[in-house]
Amino acid sequence: MSIVVTRIHELADIKEELAARDWFMGTSGNLAIKVQGEPLQFLVTASGKDKRKKTNEDFLLVDQDGNSVGETNVKPSAETLLHCEIYGRSNAGCSLHVHTVANNVISEIYGDEGKVVFKGQELIKAFGRWEEDAEWEIPIIPNHADIPKLAAALAPFVEEDKGAVLIRNHGITAWGKNAFEAKKVLEACEFLFQYELALLQAKANLQVIRQK
Ligand SMILES: CSC[C@@H](O)[C@@H](O)C(=O)COP(=O)(O)O
Ligand SMILES: [Zn+2]
Numbered sequence: 001m002s003i004v005v006t007r008i009h010e011l012a013d014i015k016e017e018l019a020a021r022d023w024f025m026g027t028s029g030n031l032a033i034k035v036q037g038e039p040l041q042f043l044v045t046a047s048g049k050d051k052r053k054k055t056n057e058d059f060l061l062v063d064q065d066g067n068s069v070g071e072t073n074v075k076p077s078a079e080t081l082l083h084c085e086i087y088g089r090s091n092a093g094c095s096l097h098v099h100t101v102a103n104n105v106i107s108e109i110y111g112d113e114g115k116v117v118f119k120g121q122e123l124i125k126a127f128g129r130w131e132e133d134a135e136w137e138i139p140i141i142p143n144h145a146d147i148p149k150l151a152a153a154l155a156p157f158v159e160e161d162k163g164a165v166l167i168r169n170h171g172i173t174a175w176g177k178n179a180f181e182a183k184k185v186l187e188a189c190e191f192l193f194q195y196e197l198a199l200l201q202a203k204a205n206l207q208v209i210r211q212k
Contacts, residue, residue, distance in 0.1 A: 007033045007043055008059055010179045011094075015051055015058065017183070018098060023190075024051035028099040028171065030077035032087075033179060040064040040087055046074035064088060081151035082173055089158040092175040094182035099171035102193040107140050107166040109200075115139050116166070118192050126188035128162065138189065143170040164189050 011033045023029060029051050032044040043059045044066075045051060051058075061069040064087075066080035077083075079097060086095045110116040117137045118124060124136045139157045144150040154173065157165045162185050164174040172189055176182035 004035055004043070004061065007035050011043055011045075011059055012054070014094075014096065014179055014183055015045070016054070018096070018186075019052040023098040023100055025099060027051070030079050030083075030097045032077075032080075032083040032095045034087055034093045035061065037087075040084075041069055042083065042087055044076050044080050044083055047077050048075070079147060079150075081147050082154050085151045085155045086158050086173070086175045089155060090163075090175070091161045091177065092158075092182070093178040095173060095175035096182050096186050097171055097173045098186065100190060100193070102190060102197055103166060103172045104169055105197060106193045107168045107170070107172075111140050111168040113140070116196070118196075121192060121195070123188045123191050126184050136192075138164050138166055138172075140166040140168055143168050 011031055015031055018024065018029070027048055027050055030045045032042050034042045041061055041063055044062050046057055046060055049055070049058070057072070057074045060072045060074055060076055062076050062080055063069055064084060066076055066084050068076055082097065083095045086092050106116055115137050117135055119133070119135045124134050127136050129136055141153040144153060150167070154165050157163065162176040162181055164172055164185055166172050172186070174182060174186040174189055176185050
Protein backbone atom coordinates (compact mmCIF):
# COMPACT_ATOMS: atom_id res chain seq x y z
CA MET A 1 0.00 0.00 0.00
CA SER A 2 1.39 3.46 -0.86
CA ILE A 3 2.13 5.89 1.96
CA VAL A 4 -0.65 8.21 0.69
CA VAL A 5 -3.23 5.43 0.85
CA THR A 6 -2.02 4.39 4.32
CA ARG A 7 -2.36 7.98 5.55
CA ILE A 8 -5.80 8.34 3.91
CA HIS A 9 -6.98 5.31 5.89
CA GLU A 10 -5.53 6.70 9.14
CA LEU A 11 -7.20 10.06 8.65
CA ALA A 12 -10.49 8.46 7.60
CA ASP A 13 -10.46 6.42 10.83
CA ILE A 14 -9.95 9.52 12.96
CA LYS A 15 -12.63 11.39 11.02
CA GLU A 16 -15.07 8.56 11.72
CA GLU A 17 -14.20 8.51 15.43
CA LEU A 18 -14.54 12.27 15.85
CA ALA A 19 -17.79 12.19 13.87
CA ALA A 20 -19.10 9.56 16.32
CA ARG A 21 -18.43 12.09 19.08
CA ASP A 22 -20.45 14.68 17.10
CA TRP A 23 -17.49 17.06 16.88
CA PHE A 24 -18.23 18.23 13.30
CA MET A 25 -21.37 20.32 13.75
CA GLY A 26 -22.49 22.53 10.88
CA THR A 27 -19.65 21.37 8.55
CA SER A 28 -17.09 22.68 11.05
CA GLY A 29 -13.72 21.03 11.63
CA ASN A 30 -10.77 20.01 9.52
CA LEU A 31 -8.15 17.30 9.82
CA ALA A 32 -4.67 16.86 8.40
CA ILE A 33 -1.95 14.21 8.32
CA LYS A 34 1.62 14.51 7.05
CA VAL A 35 2.64 12.33 4.14
CA GLN A 36 6.22 13.53 3.64
CA GLY A 37 8.54 16.15 5.11
CA GLU A 38 10.94 17.33 2.40
CA PRO A 39 9.25 18.86 0.50
CA LEU A 40 6.23 19.00 2.81
CA GLN A 41 3.08 17.31 1.60
CA PHE A 42 0.07 16.52 3.74
CA LEU A 43 -3.50 15.35 3.37
CA VAL A 44 -6.22 17.74 4.49
CA THR A 45 -10.00 17.53 4.55
CA ALA A 46 -11.88 19.10 1.66
CA SER A 47 -13.52 22.44 2.47
CA GLY A 48 -17.17 22.94 3.32
CA LYS A 49 -18.19 19.30 3.49
CA ASP A 50 -20.17 17.54 6.19
CA LYS A 51 -17.28 15.69 7.80
CA ARG A 52 -19.66 13.13 9.33
CA LYS A 53 -20.25 11.78 5.82
CA LYS A 54 -17.86 9.43 3.99
CA THR A 55 -17.25 10.26 0.33
CA ASN A 56 -14.59 9.46 -2.28
CA GLU A 57 -13.25 13.00 -2.08
CA ASP A 58 -12.93 13.62 1.66
CA PHE A 59 -9.19 14.44 1.53
CA LEU A 60 -6.71 16.00 -0.84
CA LEU A 61 -2.95 16.35 -0.94
CA VAL A 62 -1.46 19.83 -0.45
CA ASP A 63 2.04 21.35 -0.34
CA GLN A 64 3.80 23.59 2.22
CA ASP A 65 1.77 26.61 1.05
CA GLY A 66 -1.53 24.77 1.25
CA ASN A 67 -1.93 24.47 -2.52
CA SER A 68 -3.30 21.22 -3.88
CA VAL A 69 -0.87 18.75 -5.42
CA GLY A 70 -2.26 17.11 -8.56
CA GLU A 71 -5.75 17.01 -10.02
CA THR A 72 -8.71 17.33 -7.70
CA ASN A 73 -12.35 18.41 -7.81
CA VAL A 74 -12.34 19.69 -4.24
CA LYS A 75 -10.82 22.64 -2.41
CA PRO A 76 -8.54 22.34 0.61
CA SER A 77 -9.95 23.37 4.00
CA ALA A 78 -10.25 27.13 4.41
CA GLU A 79 -7.99 26.70 7.48
CA THR A 80 -5.23 24.74 5.72
CA LEU A 81 -2.67 27.47 6.51
CA LEU A 82 -2.93 26.62 10.22
CA HIS A 83 -1.93 23.06 9.47
CA CYS A 84 0.92 24.40 7.26
CA GLU A 85 2.28 26.35 10.27
CA ILE A 86 2.20 23.24 12.48
CA TYR A 87 4.11 21.05 10.00
CA GLY A 88 6.47 23.90 9.08
CA ARG A 89 7.44 24.57 12.72
CA SER A 90 7.47 21.13 14.34
CA ASN A 91 7.88 17.46 13.61
CA ALA A 92 4.16 16.88 14.15
CA GLY A 93 2.61 14.25 11.91
CA CYS A 94 -1.07 14.98 12.44
CA SER A 95 -3.19 18.04 13.30
CA LEU A 96 -6.87 18.16 14.17
CA HIS A 97 -9.30 21.08 14.41
CA VAL A 98 -12.78 20.79 15.92
CA HIS A 99 -15.48 23.12 17.21
CA THR A 100 -17.23 21.94 20.36
CA VAL A 101 -19.52 23.80 22.74
CA ALA A 102 -17.08 23.07 25.59
CA ASN A 103 -14.00 24.41 23.80
CA ASN A 104 -15.92 27.52 22.68
CA VAL A 105 -17.24 28.31 26.19
CA ILE A 106 -13.81 27.76 27.79
CA SER A 107 -12.20 30.00 25.15
CA GLU A 108 -14.69 32.76 25.98
CA ILE A 109 -14.41 32.43 29.79
CA TYR A 110 -10.59 32.59 29.71
CA GLY A 111 -10.17 34.54 26.45
CA ASP A 112 -9.17 37.83 28.10
CA GLU A 113 -6.38 36.01 29.99
CA GLY A 114 -5.06 34.59 26.71
CA LYS A 115 -4.72 31.09 28.16
CA VAL A 116 -6.34 28.42 30.28
CA VAL A 117 -4.16 26.51 32.73
CA PHE A 118 -4.86 23.04 34.09
CA LYS A 119 -3.13 21.63 37.18
CA GLY A 120 -3.52 18.61 39.43
CA GLN A 121 -5.32 16.58 36.80
CA GLU A 122 -4.33 13.02 35.93
CA LEU A 123 -5.03 13.60 32.23
CA ILE A 124 -2.21 16.16 32.01
CA LYS A 125 -0.06 13.06 31.53
CA ALA A 126 -1.60 12.78 28.06
CA PHE A 127 0.51 15.83 27.15
CA GLY A 128 3.67 14.10 28.33
CA ARG A 129 3.81 15.96 31.67
CA TRP A 130 4.41 13.35 34.35
CA GLU A 131 5.46 15.43 37.40
CA GLU A 132 3.04 15.50 40.34
CA ASP A 133 2.50 19.28 40.21
CA ALA A 134 2.62 19.51 36.40
CA GLU A 135 0.68 22.26 34.63
CA TRP A 136 -0.69 22.31 31.13
CA GLU A 137 -1.31 25.68 29.53
CA ILE A 138 -3.45 26.06 26.44
CA PRO A 139 -3.05 29.44 24.71
CA ILE A 140 -6.16 31.27 23.45
CA ILE A 141 -5.79 33.38 20.30
CA PRO A 142 -8.31 35.82 18.77
CA ASN A 143 -10.52 34.49 16.00
CA HIS A 144 -9.14 36.56 13.12
CA ALA A 145 -11.32 36.19 10.04
CA ASP A 146 -8.26 36.66 7.86
CA ILE A 147 -6.76 33.16 7.72
CA PRO A 148 -3.10 34.17 7.12
CA LYS A 149 -3.47 36.46 10.18
CA LEU A 150 -5.02 33.60 12.18
CA ALA A 151 -2.20 31.26 11.13
CA ALA A 152 0.38 33.90 12.14
CA ALA A 153 -1.27 34.18 15.58
CA LEU A 154 -1.05 30.40 16.03
CA ALA A 155 2.58 30.14 14.84
CA PRO A 156 4.42 31.27 18.03
CA PHE A 157 2.63 28.57 20.02
CA VAL A 158 3.85 25.72 17.85
CA GLU A 159 6.82 25.03 20.10
CA GLU A 160 6.69 21.26 20.41
CA ASP A 161 5.71 18.22 18.37
CA LYS A 162 2.53 18.03 20.43
CA GLY A 163 0.34 20.90 21.52
CA ALA A 164 -2.99 22.66 21.34
CA VAL A 165 -4.26 26.19 20.79
CA LEU A 166 -7.77 27.48 21.38
CA ILE A 167 -9.22 29.98 18.93
CA ARG A 168 -11.66 32.20 20.80
CA ASN A 169 -15.30 31.34 20.13
CA HIS A 170 -14.21 29.20 17.25
CA GLY A 171 -12.54 25.91 18.23
CA ILE A 172 -9.33 24.09 19.00
CA THR A 173 -6.38 22.98 16.91
CA ALA A 174 -4.39 20.11 18.42
CA TRP A 175 -1.42 18.25 17.03
CA GLY A 176 0.92 15.38 17.81
CA LYS A 177 3.77 13.32 16.40
CA ASN A 178 1.30 10.98 14.71
CA ALA A 179 -2.44 10.36 14.43
CA PHE A 180 -2.61 8.49 17.75
CA GLU A 181 -0.82 11.29 19.63
CA ALA A 182 -2.84 14.09 18.02
CA LYS A 183 -6.12 12.39 18.91
CA LYS A 184 -4.89 11.78 22.46
CA VAL A 185 -4.05 15.49 22.90
CA LEU A 186 -7.40 16.55 21.43
CA GLU A 187 -9.41 14.16 23.61
CA ALA A 188 -7.48 15.13 26.74
CA CYS A 189 -8.17 18.82 26.04
CA GLU A 190 -11.88 18.20 25.55
CA PHE A 191 -11.99 16.14 28.78
CA LEU A 192 -10.35 19.01 30.70
CA PHE A 193 -12.74 21.57 29.17
CA GLN A 194 -15.79 19.48 30.10
CA TYR A 195 -14.40 18.93 33.61
CA GLU A 196 -13.77 22.67 34.10
CA LEU A 197 -17.28 23.59 32.97
CA ALA A 198 -18.85 20.92 35.21
CA LEU A 199 -16.74 22.13 38.14
CA LEU A 200 -17.71 25.79 37.62
CA GLN A 201 -21.37 24.77 37.42
CA ALA A 202 -21.15 22.60 40.56
CA LYS A 203 -19.44 25.42 42.49
CA ALA A 204 -22.13 27.90 41.41
CA ASN A 205 -24.88 25.46 42.46
CA LEU A 206 -23.20 24.90 45.85
CA GLN A 207 -22.99 28.61 46.45
CA VAL A 208 -26.73 29.01 45.79
CA ILE A 209 -27.57 26.09 48.13
CA ARG A 210 -25.35 27.47 50.92
CA GLN A 211 -26.91 30.93 50.64
CA LYS A 212 -30.39 29.52 51.28
C1 LIG B 1 -19.13 26.71 8.79
S1 LIG B 1 -18.01 25.98 9.92
C2 LIG B 1 -16.69 27.08 10.15
C3 LIG B 1 -15.61 27.08 9.10
O1 LIG B 1 -15.49 28.40 8.70
C4 LIG B 1 -14.29 26.63 9.66
O2 LIG B 1 -14.02 27.24 10.89
C5 LIG B 1 -14.11 25.15 9.78
O3 LIG B 1 -13.74 24.63 10.80
C6 LIG B 1 -14.38 24.30 8.60
O4 LIG B 1 -13.92 24.88 7.40
P1 LIG B 1 -13.44 23.94 6.20
O5 LIG B 1 -13.09 24.89 5.08
O6 LIG B 1 -14.59 23.03 5.86
O7 LIG B 1 -12.26 23.16 6.70
ZN1 LIG C 1 -12.86 26.07 12.27
